[in-house]
Amino acid sequence: MSRLEAKKPSLCKSEPLTSETVRTTLSVLKRIVTSCYGPSGRLKQLHNGFGGYVCTTSQSSALLSHLLVTHPILKILTTSVQNHVSSFSDCGLFTAILCCNLIENVQRLGLTPTTVIRLNKHLLSLCISYLKSETCGCRIPVDFSSTQILLCLVRSILTSKPACMLTRKETEHVSALILRAFLLTIPENAEGHIILGKSLIVPLKDQRVIDSTVLPGILIEMSEVQLMRLLPIKKSTALKVALFCTTLSGDISDTGEGTVVVSYGVSLENAVLDQLLNLGRQLVSDHVDLVLCQKVIHPSLKQFLNMHRVIAVDRIGVTLMEPLTKMTGTQPIGSLGSISPNSYGSVKDVCTAKFGSKHFFHLIPNEATICSLLLCNRNDTAWDELKLTCQTALHILQLTLKEPWALLGGGCTETHLAAYIRHKTHNDPKSILKDDECTQTELQLIAEAFCSALESVVGSLEHDGGEILTDMKYGHLWSVQADSPCVANWPDLLSHCGCGLYNSQEELSWSFLRSTRHPFVPQICLPLEAVGSASNLTLDCLTAKLSGLQVAVETANLILDLSYVIEDKN
């Protein structure tokens, strides 16, 4: 009889947010994430104390996946940020900081959770409808006919990840590569439904970043010896490809649940090998030039194919199968018997290539929607960070393709939004409250908490003791160096706002972000010519930011709503 153990009783805590430990841990988490935020964010080194892998990063995805949080409330926060990042790649830190700020600010007010949650929700929907509206003053349309805005978008992502350790020149190079890789995945003659291809990132460590490159098609890594053995093909037309997903090693496949009795002297191996050679003969007679196999090819078959001037490459692995299928247009073959002629695909050409110390077998497609991004960086940790960043950028570009808008970055969207909400709640509180039971005072309090939470997110962009200002016309963000001499001449001290759209030579008035200000109407409707002329903008992805905003407010609401925590101690 199995031993049954009675379950231990759970631990039940009431009003978890009022406990001191929760507050401390929340503020620790907040300090970790705020210090990482932005282009001048500080890096975090994560290691486990027993040596081994060390991760240096300032990205939320890497940071949070390595952080082990135990408190259930923190777990809610981190998992919701991680879930957001895994679907949108970007704006993870923004989400985490905003959520922490909201919880902190609202707790200070001491209003009932019901009121807070209701009003937070109203403010969120106000933000979202504004950001989605035509009159929104902080978003710009993305023009796919020129690379300018797309490059700005990619560059903004790269510069916001300082752990990639890129110089300005390298940043330019990598952003151009990413954009090229993305453009290569868009099919040329697309009607109606577009299916994007894929950019495969090929690691090439210990090389200069400048050596990174993009190639159409697929690179299969091979040892030099193997590569030498492959015979050069001289053929003017496209090459015929057969792609096997089943093993060609001569294993006897599943024989069923019963027993198979083999008489003495009967060699099944020979029988199977015969079969394989028959297959080889069929391939040769079908004029196949290239045989690719996901699993292992029997050496005899390989040799047979080589003898007939057919290139055989095995052990491709499951990850490359899908891009290969897509690129060559084959049907992965699962049969050792007759092969339908429709199953064959083709490539334009094959060649060998050497990058750094690595040798590759390069399949060049007829029509490219699959490309390989060879990514170089000096060391492992920097390469990991760069790879994550590239994936983020590629994903962001895809999201932008779906929703061709970008938000002004550099904190300008947040300050602008805060100004808008302040203005709205002051001048038109009735439209927000509608038929709710909340009072206007409660709305003012919550709106202030919400706006200051947004503003302190951008406040954490500044790590070097500088000051952050906002102008009273556009509601954009301006930052001043820490050691600036006096307050007298703002236009000279400030050159451009955070996103780079406006310069200080206009007639503007500024005020400190942290000081109390009178609500003003931020100028809505962006002048398009201004956007056209500005070449170096900082931009954020609209989709990711919107979702981040929603997730942050929803998660904060969720955490504020908790009245008990029941911890299962089993």
Add this chain to the structure above:
Amino acid sequence: MNSPRESGKGLGLPLLVQLLEILVFLTAFADNRAAHPTWQSCGAFPPSGQKGSPLAQPRSRVTGFRVFSPPIPFPAVPPLFSVGPGVLQAGQKGEAAQMLSSMAATGSLKAALQVAEVLEAIVSCCMGPEGRQVLCTKPTGEVLLSRNGGRLLEALHLQHPIARMIVDCVSSHLKKTGDGAKTFIIFLCHLLRGLHAVTDREKDPLMCENIQTHGRHWKNCCQWKFISQALVTFQTQILDGIMDQYLSRHFLSIFSSAKERTLCRSSLELLLEAYFCGRVGKNNHKFISQLMCDYFFKCMTCKTGIDVFELVDDYFVELNVGVTGLPVSDSRIIAGLVLQKDFSVYCPADGDIRMVIVTETIQPLFSTSGSEFILNSEAQFQTSQFWIMEKTKAIMKHLRSQNVKLLLSSVKQPDLVIYYAGVNGISVVECLSSEEVSLIRRIIGLSPFVPPQAFSQCEISNTALVKFCKPLILRSKRYVHLGLIGTCTFIPHCVVLCGPVQGLIEQHEDALHGAFKMLRQLFKDLDLNYMTQTSDQNGTSSLFIYKNSGESYQAPDTGKGSIQRPYQDTVVENKDELEKTQTYLKVHSNLVISDVELETYIPYSTPTDTFETDETLKCLSLERNMLTDDYEPLLKNNSTAYSTRGNNRIDISYENLQVTNITGKGSMLPVSCKLQNMGDSQSYLSSSMPAGCVLPVGGNFEILLHYYLLNYAKKCHQSEETMVSMIIANALLGIPRVLYKSKTGKYSFPHIYIRAVHALQTNQPLVSSQTGLESVTGKYQLLTSVLQCLTKILTIDLVITVKRHPQKVHNQDSEDEL
């Protein structure tokens, strides 16, 4: 069960020590409760570090079993508090025995009350529209957000036996109705409080008089049993009557037309909104209830039958997809069925798509289980492999020729099958769970395809038409999206639930599932259910009902509106008795009654009398004698006042007799009651609670029932009936009190209550401050479940913990045999 006296002797010191522990626990507990707002409890009880908490794991002791506290009233044994366990000597056995008796005296009521109060504290914070969330962690480290009372109670892993019993009662109630766990606890707590208050008031002077006698224990047990019987009587006899006679006129119907059972969207919205108010977070409940409403109307055809609710309820897990990382507002409803798998092969196809389901590999294998395949030569092996290949190819080609473009498989298919499927343009989905397969089969009524043994060109009958079949990408994860054409009344749709964390999605999923359970109950043919219920449960119900109807007959005299609610109550204890009555009636033939009419009742009668011991028969005969004694005046009465009435009926209930025996109050009262009954029990019309009965939310049901119960109690003659009704009536108010806890001024509970009572007294319609509806059936079921639970608690007089699992008898036997 051992009598406590015996066990007290047998246990001696260990028992005493343990009882002391219990005392320690109780004091600690009382302290904790005093500082209520901030206390942290361990599984709702004192921190595990607390010395000897009876709720914690039993520590290893010499005794084979251990007595749990049917708790000790504090004032009864004050000196024990100052004595530490170490000081206690073996000589104090006598004291232990005394304690035992006093301990048993209060029964399990106090323990249950304390348990229930702790649970109430947790549960009431998530109750109602103002309720908040509770975060539960699983042992695996996952977090779950919940406002579902049942989940919370389970997550606590309670150890106190009474607590566990309560949780069991709640979960069995939930399994049936899907709603009301929190109300259950609150109501139960208030009932226990009421009972406790009553018994304290009544028994305290008594207790001082003879505290030493062991006999008291049994007396008290009798008293508890007595109360619990009164509760049963109330639940089975009185409640139905009140529901039907008084409450039913306040009922609204969810259906816009009762006959066709058409449901209008706005009323369903009101119902669901009220439901989700208590189940999901404040910021999402509107959205989720809209989603549910949409889902409901998209899935249901006009001929919505109960089977659709059953289908959705049974397969809810398969009918929804959770997507983390997206805001909740991205949740939506998708037409068709979404399988949480990816295609093994996907071949885009449109037009006439047919599909088949297979449950085994299509490729023939060398040998099936139990058989042997003998290979004699290499050529044989090659030919068989070739044959297998050709066979597979032929089957796939055949499928293709039948226009089959989708193959659903519950097992993994070999590469060969996948390849030929791809070649033939057949999409394949593998490794479907058995639930998914059975759901698809239920929707489209398709049986699995079996590859033909002997290949023929015949048509495959087991195919079904599919509108579309395509991949669906939700947050970069791929799913299979099927446009099934349902053959039943269910139009397949799926809910995609989004949320920032899995815990929230699970909460919404839970709530949606519960809502379907609730609707399933609401849509049930309740009139039928109700009737059978009354005839099953009301084995002894005639007593009350007749009396009740007697009251209603008096009402017209005083000018009240006529509420001659007819009763379909047909319980006759046994046919013998009826015959006796019959003959009896024949003797007194001055009634306007014919034998034929009486005969017609015989088919209705359900002879449920299973405990016909000699004693009962004796009682019956006794009762009959008395009846004959008193029958004369009644008949006179009848012939004069109610001469136009139809039938007369006599019911003699076993239980009532027993009650009167126990109380020893003589049979005067019941008999007099019966006399009245007989006079008034003439009309039997069928009555029922139709399906879809709803009331406005905000404690309306509770206040109404409270009001009518009080009225009833006033007219009631039997003291215990009055007491039970009063206790229940007052306990009912506890629920709206929690609901309006945070409201002030005009919307505070006293205001609401006074307004409601005033409206009832002046016969004005009730005005509810909140919009939203709730199911009456659910409330009714909740009430009966709580009363049943309470009866269960009251009938326990001692809890014994044993080290081992109580083994089943036959298990032991089999072990002995071995």
